[in-house]
Amino acid sequence: MGYKTEWFKGIFPALVTPFTTHDTLDEAAYRQLIRFVLPHVDGVVPCGTTGEFSYLTPEERKRAIAVCLDEVAGRVPVIAGTGCPSTRETVALTGWAQGAGVTAALVVAPYFLKPTFNEVYDHFRAVDQVGLPFVLYNIPQCAGTHFRWWTAEGMLLDFDHTIGIKDSSGDLPFMEAMFEKVKGRVAIFVGHDEVVQPALAAGADGAILASANLIPDVWQRVYRATLAGDLETAQRWQQRVQKLVRIVVRCGSTQAVKEGLGMMGLPVGHSRHPVVPGGAFRREDRDELRLQLELAGVDKIPKAPVTFDLGRKQVQTEVFATPQTPRTISGFTLKVGEGFAGPPFTELAHVDLLLGLKDGPVGRAIERALAGWGEERGLRIINERPRTLLVPTVTLRTARQRRLFEHAAEGVNLAIRLSVEDGFLPEGILDEVALIVNAFVHPAASIAKRVDFNNYKATRYAIRKALEGRPTVEELIDEKAAARHPFRYAP
Amino acid sequence: MPVKLPWLKGVFPALVTPFVKKTEEVDEEAYRLLIRSCLPHVDGLVTSGTTGEFPYLTRDEQRRLVEIALEEAGGKPVIAGCGASSTQEALTLARDAQAAGASAALVVTPFFLHPSDKGVYQHFYDIATGVDLPIILYNIPQVVDRYLPRTVVQDLADLPTVVALKDSSGNLTYTMELLEYAGDRIDFFVGHDEVVLPALAGGVSGMILASAQVYPDVWQQVFRLVAEGELDEARALQRSVQKLSRIFCRHGGGVAVKAALQLMGLDVGVPRRPLKPVGGALLHETRAEIRLELEKLGKIPVPEARFEVPTGPLAGRFADLEITPDVIAAHGLRTGSGAAGEGLNRVQIDLIAGGKRTPLGDAYALQLTYPLHGREALTAILEPALTVRPPTLLLPALPQKNLRQANMIYGPTQAALARAIVDALEAGRIPPAAVEEDVMVALATVHPRALDRHALYHSVHAAAGRALAQAFPGTTDQEEGHHGLQD
Numbered sequence: 001m002g003y004k005t006e007w008f009k010g011i012f013p014a015l016v017t018p019f020t021t022h023d024t025l026d027e028a029a030y031r032q033l034i035r036f037v038l039p040h041v042d043g044v045v046p047c048g049t050t051g052e053f054s055y056l057t058p059e060e061r062k063r064a065i066a067v068c069l070d071e072v073a074g075r076v077p078v079i080a081g082t083g084c085p086s087t088r089e090t091v092a093l094t095g096w097a098q099g100a101g102v103t104a105a106l107v108v109a110p111y112f113l114k115p116t117f118n119e120v121y122d123h124f125r126a127v128d129q130v131g132l133p134f135v136l137y138n139i140p141q142c143a144g145t146h147f148r149w150w151t152a153e154g155m156l157l158d159f160d161h162t163i164g165i166k167d168s169s170g171d172l173p174f175m176e177a178m179f180e181k182v183k184g185r186v187a188i189f190v191g192h193d194e195v196v197q198p199a200l201a202a203g204a205d206g207a208i209l210a211s212a213n214l215i216p217d218v219w220q221r222v223y224r225a226t227l228a229g230d231l232e233t234a235q236r237w238q239q240r241v242q243k244l245v246r247i248v249v250r251c252g253s254t255q256a257v258k259e260g261l262g263m264m265g266l267p268v269g270h271s272r273h274p275v276v277p278g279g280a281f282r283r284e285d286r287d288e289l290r291l292q293l294e295l296a297g298v299d300k301i302p303k304a305p306v307t308f309d310l311g312r313k314q315v316q317t318e319v320f321a322t323p324q325t326p327r328t329i330s331g332f333t334l335k336v337g338e339g340f341a342g343p344p345f346t347e348l349a350h351v352d353l354l355l356g357l358k359d360g361p362v363g364r365a366i367e368r369a370l371a372g373w374g375e376e377r378g379l380r381i382i383n384e385r386p387r388t389l390l391v392p393t394v395t396l397r398t399a400r401q402r403r404l405f406e407h408a409a410e411g412v413n414l415a416i417r418l419s420v421e422d423g424f425l426p427e428g429i430l431d432e433v434a435l436i437v438n439a440f441v442h443p444a445a446s447i448a449k450r451v452d453f454n455n456y457k458a459t460r461y462a463i464r465k466a467l468e469g470r471p472t473v474e475e476l477i478d479e480k481a482a483a484r485h486p487f488r489y490a491p
Numbered sequence: 492m493p494v495k496l497p498w499l500k501g502v503f504p505a506l507v508t509p510f511v512k513k514t515e516e517v518d519e520e521a522y523r524l525l526i527r528s529c530l531p532h533v534d535g536l537v538t539s540g541t542t543g544e545f546p547y548l549t550r551d552e553q554r555r556l557v558e559i560a561l562e563e564a565g566g567k568p569v570i571a572g573c574g575a576s577s578t579q580e581a582l583t584l585a586r587d588a589q590a591a592g593a594s595a596a597l598v599v600t601p602f603f604l605h606p607s608d609k610g611v612y613q614h615f616y617d618i619a620t621g622v623d624l625p626i627i628l629y630n631i632p633q634v635v636d637r638y639l640p641r642t643v644v645q646d647l648a649d650l651p652t653v654v655a656l657k658d659s660s661g662n663l664t665y666t667m668e669l670l671e672y673a674g675d676r677i678d679f680f681v682g683h684d685e686v687v688l689p690a691l692a693g694g695v696s697g698m699i700l701a702s703a704q705v706y707p708d709v710w711q712q713v714f715r716l717v718a719e720g721e722l723d724e725a726r727a728l729q730r731s732v733q734k735l736s737r738i739f740c741r742h743g744g745g746v747a748v749k750a751a752l753q754l755m756g757l758d759v760g761v762p763r764r765p766l767k768p769v770g771g772a773l774l775h776e777t778r779a780e781i782r783l784e785l786e787k788l789g790k791i792p793v794p795e796a797r798f799e800v801p802t803g804p805l806a807g808r809f810a811d812l813e814i815t816p817d818v819i820a821a822h823g824l825r826t827g828s829g830a831a832g833e834g835l836n837r838v839q840i841d842l843i844a845g846g847k848r849t850p851l852g853d854a855y856a857l858q859l860t861y862p863l864h865g866r867e868a869l870t871a872i873l874e875p876a877l878t879v880r881p882p883t884l885l886l887p888a889l890p891q892k893n894l895r896q897a898n899m900i901y902g903p904t905q906a907a908l909a910r911a912i913v914d915a916l917e918a919g920r921i922p923p924a925a926v927e928e929d930v931m932v933a934l935a936t937v938h939p940r941a942l943d944r945h946a947l948y949h950s951v952h953a954a955a956g957r958a959l960a961q962a963f964p965g966t967t968d969q970e971e972g973h974h975g976l977q978d
Binding site for chain 2: 346
């Protein structure tokens with residue numbers, strides 16, 4: 001019969017597997033990542049889904065697990081992902097992990113070919129015979145099969161070495177069924193970052209999470225607060241990181257976590273193909289993840305001094321800087337930034353933003369446009385510091401379109417205000433530069449709040465991209481082959 | 492053993508229900524005109540089906556539609572849609588249809604609350620035994636959210652008044668399974684416009700289609716050709732309406748059909764709310780696509796459009812940017828021109844590049860305040876959020892008169908130009924200094940009647956590549972090497 005261990009509780013990050021630019025395991029980065037999370041966690045999980053186990057050779061998995069064991073050096077438990085599609089391979093790797101000295105194994109439901117529930121049961125029975133404590137792993141989003149509650153119950157209670165189940169489905173009715181059947185006899189872990197707090201509050205013993213690479217301290221606060229019965233604090237922290245973890249979970253968790261760590265100054269490389277930068281984790285998701293990592297209390301991206309060289313004047317500022325942020329920014333004659341935010345389709349925002357000196361092309365264009373066709377075309381100045389001209393990309397024809405464009409204007413202004421506050425538009429340049437914001441609002445847009453918020457996001461991203469010179473030529477060349485303009489194709 | 496009905500075959504349009512704008516009242520006159528327009532090519536009519544927005548119609552309205560259809564049908568059969576969530580209501584509708592003189596009732600799987608298989612069987616059983624009218628079962632999981640279970644159909648086929656099943660799922664494995672189990676007792680109709688030919692070839696007796704009121708003539712020919720075994724010709728016809736059929740099935744349903752009829756000059760009004768005539772399930776962009784396809788089919792006339800490419804010395808083609816040959820010479824601006832493609836896919840790209848501090852920098856900024864109506868500039872991007880460097884504006888040389896023309900620029904032309912620029916970056920053709928210091932503007936002349944996005948993409952890519960090669964001649968020319976600038 002399965003059993004409950006004393007150590008299997010709390011917060012466990014599902015570690016990403018760092019790769020070098022040559023796509024080999026980056027052991028130094030792996031050790032650095034482990035050192036970063038270790039003070040905040042109750043254990044670590046190498047080679048889970050977030051660790052791209054399905055893209056690693058058996059030798060690489062063994063090496064990653066060995067490096068992890070070496071770096072952890074017994075300070076916390078190590079639960080190694082050893083699941084494979086076939087029983088034969090799973091048993092072999094689990095046996096190896098036992099010999100290597102892992103504390104337990106995390107074994108995913110056999111995937112791709114879809115075995116029936118009794119085939120799944122016998123798969124795990126074979127794993128049980130290895131003799132290593134192990135955790136059942138339900139992740140229907142990837143594996144394609146959702147454990148039946150009776151299969152999970154049988155496996156947890158019938159076998160000798162099951163110590164718990166990790167449920168990444170986010171399906172709380174399933175988790176409640178697990179509580180009903182096996183609570184107290186084995187550990188029940190939540191693996192879906194968006195429902196950690198409710199799962200813990202309902203009785204889960206802990207969490208194995210992709211986002212615990214990025215914010216292990218926040219999850220530890222949620223866990224501790226829940227244990228102490230302080231639900232209000234636990235809820236507050238869950239809500240504070242809700243957007244952050246939604247991006248991680250829904251937008252290709254491995255690449256999102258990796259780029260997040262990169263922005264935090266922990267370079268871990270990219271995911272392996274076919275996962276690509278700008279794929280499921282879209283460019284706009286990266287800009288949003290960055291903002292979420294900057295949030296007060298999350299505090300994962302430090303501020304750094306940056307000099308704006310306007311030619312005739314140097315302005316010092318402090319901004320949340322990633323390794324991509326230049327420490328000196330010049331070329332204020334004309335800077336171009338583009339921002340995109342959606343969904344939904346009809347409420348998406350697309351912003352072409354120009355930032356430049358008032359006595360340069362941008363300032364001159366604004367004054368000419370205002371003197372000429374400004375009123376006729378619905379252009380207007382929406383801010384004086386910096387002087388900002390808002391231009392509708394699509395001619396506003398109806399009262400409804402004009403009303404919704406007002407909401408876009410509010411979003412653009414919010415982005416400017418917050419960029420002034422966060423230092424990207426420092427006080428010292430506000431009288432020197434001007435902005436042209438050419439904003440697209442779809443003629444069929446309906447939801448005012450989304451038009452407002454998407455334009456805020458698109459403009460905020462565009463300001464930073466213009467100043468930081470993103471995307472870079474290197475990124476363009478990397479991504480050109482896979483780029484897919486959504487309007488290139490017929491319906 | 493049920494008897495098959497001899498008339499139950501061929502082409503049946505699932506008629507839209509015309510509504511008057513603002514009041515949303517049924518427009519009876521428009522309904523009559525619609526029926527008259529398709530009657531010569533069809534074998535019967537279907538009122539208040541899914542395309543007819545049946546869940547938005549009252550009992551009285553549905554009965555009235557049957558009456559009008561019977562008056563206009565000239566003796567051809569009228570199948571009355573009698574769909575409802577509850578058995579009682581569906582039965583009432585079927586009794587109304589019988590009283591009005593309909594030839595059969597089309598009864599959809601009960602929806603919203605999800606009854607069990609037994610409940611579904613009981614629903615159809617009660618209707619089939621409660622009314623003296625042939626019953627056509629109707630499977631449409633796209634809106635009902637479930638399939639009519641095969642085992643239920645198998646049993647329902649034993650009832651003497653159940654005569655057919657309309658399968659709108661488009662899932663031919665389902666159709667084939669039903670033909671296997673019930674084909675000896677009932678007829679089958681395909682209800683999914685995208686798979687008419689394979690379904691007919693697989694053994695169904697006819698079709699009940701949204702698009703059979705837009706191009707009933709095409710379907711009548713397909714039906715005849717398959718019956719005669721002329722599959723090659725039938726395939727070509729199916730393919731000629733594939734995209735429109737896909738739009739009707741997946742991008743707007745009855746709303747898209749109404750838009751198509753409207754474009755063809757049949758004013759069938761608006762859908763009932765919450766559906767929007769355009770901007771909801773049917774996007775403006777898709778409506779533009781419908782127009783284009785109807786032009787191809789010859790259902791609406793193709794507007795005249797002149798294709799004139801800028802000629803004369805290249806330096807003289809940038810007057811819209813207030814860039815004269817003198818300015819080009821004085822500031823050392825680079826220019827290049829390239830053309831590619833044939834016929835409607837012919838494209839010319841006239842490109843100008845130069846420093847941000849030159850008059851080109853001013854022109855760039857000014858263009859984003861859009862002085863040229865109908866020729867609004869847009870940034871060259873590989874996809875949203877992947878802006879190329881040096882920053883480049885795409886300026887259509889000919890005014891965009893409608894969304895369909897704009898669809899060729901925003902997307903295919905924009906992305907192809909961007910791709911050509913990034914290719915030039917990778918080849919080392921554009922010097923690193925230009926990436927930081929320059930801006931570019933590309934004047935794109937695209938045929939006003941261009942309609943093939945894929946071909947256009949390749950034309951623009953080739954033309955822009957040539958223009959770039961001319962503007963940046965032999966800077967390093969490593970096109971074979973594909974070196975990044977970082978090397």
